Amino acid sequence: MLEHGAAPPAGGGNPRPPVTGGLGTRLMRRKPVERLVAESGRGEGGSLRRSMGVWQLTMISIGATLGTGIFVVLGEAVPKAGPAVILSFVLAGITALFSALSYAELAGTIPVSGSSYSYAYATLGELIAWICGWCLILEYGVSVAAVAVGWGQYLNELLAGTVGFTIPEALSAPPGNGGVFNLPALLVVMLAMVFLLGGAKESARANTIMVTVKIIALLLFCGVALQGVRSGNYADFMPMGIAGVSAAGATLFFSYIGFDAASTAGEEAKNPQRDLPRAIMLSLVLVTLLYCLVAAVAVGALPWHRFAGSEAALAGILKTVTGQNVWAVLLAFGAVVAIASVVLTVLYGQTRILFAMSRDGLVPKVFSRVHPRTGAPRANTVIVSLFCGVLAAAVPLGQLADATSIGTLFAFALVNVAVIVLRRTRPDMPRAFRTPLAPLFPAIGFLLCIYMMGNLGPVTWVVFGVWMAVGLVVYFGYGMRRSRLTTAEK
Numbered sequence: 001m002l003e004h005g006a007a008p009p010a011g012g013g014n015p016r017p018p019v020t021g022g023l024g025t026r027l028m029r030r031k032p033v034e035r036l037v038a039e040s041g042r043g044e045g046g047s048l049r050r051s052m053g054v055w056q057l058t059m060i061s062i063g064a065t066l067g068t069g070i071f072v073v074l075g076e077a078v079p080k081a082g083p084a085v086i087l088s089f090v091l092a093g094i095t096a097l098f099s100a101l102s103y104a105e106l107a108g109t110i111p112v113s114g115s116s117y118s119y120a121y122a123t124l125g126e127l128i129a130w131i132c133g134w135c136l137i138l139e140y141g142v143s144v145a146a147v148a149v150g151w152g153q154y155l156n157e158l159l160a161g162t163v164g165f166t167i168p169e170a171l172s173a174p175p176g177n178g179g180v181f182n183l184p185a186l187l188v189v190m191l192a193m194v195f196l197l198g199g200a201k202e203s204a205r206a207n208t209i210m211v212t213v214k215i216i217a218l219l220l221f222c223g224v225a226l227q228g229v230r231s232g233n234y235a236d237f238m239p240m241g242i243a244g245v246s247a248a249g250a251t252l253f254f255s256y257i258g259f260d261a262a263s264t265a266g267e268e269a270k271n272p273q274r275d276l277p278r279a280i281m282l283s284l285v286l287v288t289l290l291y292c293l294v295a296a297v298a299v300g301a302l303p304w305h306r307f308a309g310s311e312a313a314l315a316g317i318l319k320t321v322t323g324q325n326v327w328a329v330l331l332a333f334g335a336v337v338a339i340a341s342v343v344l345t346v347l348y349g350q351t352r353i354l355f356a357m358s359r360d361g362l363v364p365k366v367f368s369r370v371h372p373r374t375g376a377p378r379a380n381t382v383i384v385s386l387f388c389g390v391l392a393a394a395v396p397l398g399q400l401a402d403a404t405s406i407g408t409l410f411a412f413a414l415v416n417v418a419v420i421v422l423r424r425t426r427p428d429m430p431r432a433f434r435t436p437l438a439p440l441f442p443a444i445g446f447l448l449c450i451y452m453m454g455n456l457g458p459v460t461w462v463v464f465g466v467w468m469a470v471g472l473v474v475y476f477g478y479g480m481r482r483s484r485l486t487t488a489e490k
Contacts, residue, residue: 026126026480026486027125027126027127027480028125028126028127029125029126029485030121030122030123030124030125030126031118031121031122031126031129031360031485032122033109033110033122033426033429036110036112036114036118036121036122037110037111037112039112039359040111040112040113040266040267041267041268042359043355043359043368043369043370043377044365044368044369044370045369045370045371045372046369046370046371046372046375047370047375048113048200048267048268048355048370048375048376048377049199049200049201049268049375050267050268050269050270051199051200051201051204051268051270052200052201052204052265052268052269052270052275053269053270053271053275054271054274054275054278054279054282055208056204056205056207056208057262057265057269057275057276057278057279058262058278058279058282058283058286059204059207059208059211060204060207060261060262060265060279060345060348061258061259061260061261061262061279061280061283061284061345062211062215062283062286062287063207063210063211063258063261063341063342063344063345064257064258064259064261064342064345064346064349065255065256065257065258065259065261065283065284065287065342066211066214066215066218066287066290066338066341066342067147067214067258067338067339067341067342070218070255070290070291070294070314071150071154071314071335071338071339073251073252073254073255074252074294074295074298074307074313074314075307075308075313076251077248077251077252078248078298078299078304078307078313079304079305079307079308080240080244080247080248080251081238081240081244081245081247081248081249082236082237082238082239082240082244082299082304083233083234083236083237083238083299083300083304084237084238084239084240084244084245084248085245085248085252085295085299085304086292086295086296086299087238087245087249088245088246088248088249088251088252089249089252089255089288089291089292089295090288090292091245091246091249092249092250092252092253092255092256092452093256093284093288093291093292094448095249095253095256095445095448095449095451095452096253096256096259096284096288096412097284097288098416098441098442098444098445098448099260099412099413099415099416099445099448099449100259100260100280100281100284101281101435101436101441101442101445102412102415102416102418102419102435102441102442102445103116103259103260103263103280103415104276104277104280104281104433104435105277105419105431105433105434105435105438106119106263106415106418106419106422107262107263107266107272107276107277107280107433108272108273108274108276108277108431108432108433109273109422109429109430109431109432110122110266111266111267111269111272111273111276112266112267112356113264113265113266113267113268113352113353113355113356114133114264114266114352114353114355114356114357115136115260115263115264115266115349115352115353115356116132116136116260116263116411116412116414116415116418117129117132117133117136117353117356117357118356119414119415119418119422120132120133120414120415120418121360122418122422123417123418123421123422123425124414124417124418124421126480126483126485127475128414130362130471130475130479131414131468131471131472132410132411132414133353133357133362134467134468134471134474134475135407135408135410135411136350136353136407136411137350137353137354138404138407138464138467139257139404139407139408139411140346140347140349140350140353141350141384141387141388141391142391142404142407143257143258143346143404144189144343144346144347144350144388144392145185145189145388145389145391145392145395146392146404147339147342147343147346148182148184148185148186148188148189148339148343148388148389148392149174149182149185149392150339151184151185151188151336151339151340151343152167152172152173152182152183152184152185153172153173154332154335154336154339155167155172155184155336156172157315157328157329157332158329158332158333158336161325161326161328161329161332162329167183167184171183171184172184174392175394175395181393181394182392182393182394183393185389185392185393186389186390186392186393188339188340188343189343189347189385189388189389189392190385190389191340191343192340192343192344192347192385193347193381193382193385193389195344196344196347196348196351196376196381196385197374197376197378197381197382198374198376199374199375199376200265200268200348200375200376203344203348206344207341207344207345210337210338210340210341210344211341213333213334213337213338214334214335214337214338214341215290216334217330217331217333217334217335217337217338218290218294218334220327220330220331220334221294221297221314221317221318221331221334222293222294222297224318224321224322224327225297225298225301225314225317225318225321226297226301227321227322228300228301228302228317228320228321229297229300229301230300230301231300233299233300233301233302233303233304234299234300236304239304246451246455247455249452249455250405250452250455250456251405253405253408253409253452254404254405255291256284256287256288257404257405257408258342258345258346258349259280259283259284259287260280260349260412261345261346261348261349262276262279262280262283263276263280264348264349264352264353265348265352267352273432274432277432277433294314298313298314298317301317301320301321302316302317302320314331314335315328315331315332315335316328318331347381347384347385347388350384350388351367351377351380351381351384352377354367354380354384355367355368355377355380356368358380359484360483360484360485361479361482361483361484361485361486361487362475362478362479362482362483363478363479366379366380366383367379367380367383368380405452405456405460406453406456406460406461406464407464407467409449409450409452409453410449410453410464412445412449413445413446413449413450413453415445416442416443416445416446416449417442417446419435419438419439419442420438420439420442420443423438423439
């Protein structure tokens with residue numbers, strides 16, 4: 001529920017001084033909400049600029065969410081659930097919804113760039129905040145690379161249907177899948193970098209245009225493919241049972257990664273307390289409705305067992321229904337724009353999370369250095385873009401891309417816990433949005449995240465465990481000693 005006239009959270013009491021003590025105390029120390037908000041926008045040498053309203057914030061969330069999930073992952077999920085993949089989208093959407101409610105409350109209460117990392121720092125302590133931030137680096141950084149890898153495939157389909165020329169497989173496919181160096185993946189990341197270097201306002205404008213194009217492309221698919229829908233394709237609705245629906249839901253959760261991207265723009269929003277909760281909820285509702293619509297039309301137009309091995313299922317359906325290539329070309333254009341939009345917005349989120357972690361001293365200061373003219377963290381953007389671009393172009397991602405989902409689910413689980421903790425420790429703090437039926441809904445959100453994590457494969461858990469181990473080494477070797485809470489104690 002929105003509370004009209006809610007005051008900014010900066011007025012909720014005096015920040016507590018850093019607490020000295022043993023190792024356990026240092027690991028559990030929290031950064032006061034008031035201090036987080038007071039430092040909002042500040043970087044090394046400059047400040048971020050508040051230039052985005054609720055519309056731009058909503059488009060950022062949709063831009064980061066609506067892309068590879070529906071264009072590619074649908075082909076992997078349908079063989080697991082059959083026509084009941086529609087329910088799998090609903091299951092994944094409900095899981096995301098409970099976490100979105102918690103995100104909306106915390107985004108309106110602690111409107112800063114660090115997203116769930118900052119929320120955990122204020123409620124669960126520095127070590128948990130670091131783990132959450134490390135998960136977000138996995139979520140955003142690796143997903144940028146994973147999404148960019150598929151861009152070359154759709155670009156080739158578009159080129160083949162328009163100019164009859166394609167980029168050779170050695171330069172357009174990921175290593176391990178017939179490629180040597182994925183040049184399009186690098187190019188799309190570099191293109192996103194150019195937009196981001198121009199500033200948040202310019203990036204948001206470009207993203208809004210791209211989001212509009214991909215929504216039109218998906219609605220066009222539904223309108224054309226509807227001609228081929230046959231009721232018999234829904235007959236064996238749940239061939240794999242509930243287990244199949246759950247397994248497909250865990251796979252499809254990748255499609256919802258990114259709805260929290262608006263929370264990374266907390267320090268560049270004009271009215272974050274009001275607009276961030278609205279943007280998060282509105283984007284999730286719109287994306288879920290569009291996903292379910294596309295899935296319902298897709299499994300109605302093509303028997304579910306024919307989805308196996310299809311990485312461009314939607315384009316194939318249009319070819320089958322119409323017998324013409326023009327619709328598939330139009331959809332390929334929409335996919336090219338969609339993936340570019342995801343790369344742009346997710347890369348934006350990654351840079352802002354590192355900006356917040358750098359300001360707290362947990363990663364090097366270069367990531368919080370702001371250019372005075374554009375108000376953008378330029379060095380941060382260049383470093384992250386080069387890393388993600390090279391990762392996408394030269395490294396076989398394999399199971400590493402699947403680890404994106406488990407890292408996201410873990411971060412979402414922590415956000416639900418953070419809402420419960422902050423309600424208990426700071427019950428009188430002004431909240432622009434309140435999660436209904438707390439602590440019940442945040443508890444349900446936490447349990448759903450854990451349930452979805454349990455449906456992921458053992459290899460994904462191994463990758464996640466290795467990533468966490470590396471993160472702890474970095475924290476104890478660098479972050480803990482250089483934390484601004486540590487330096488303030490000396």
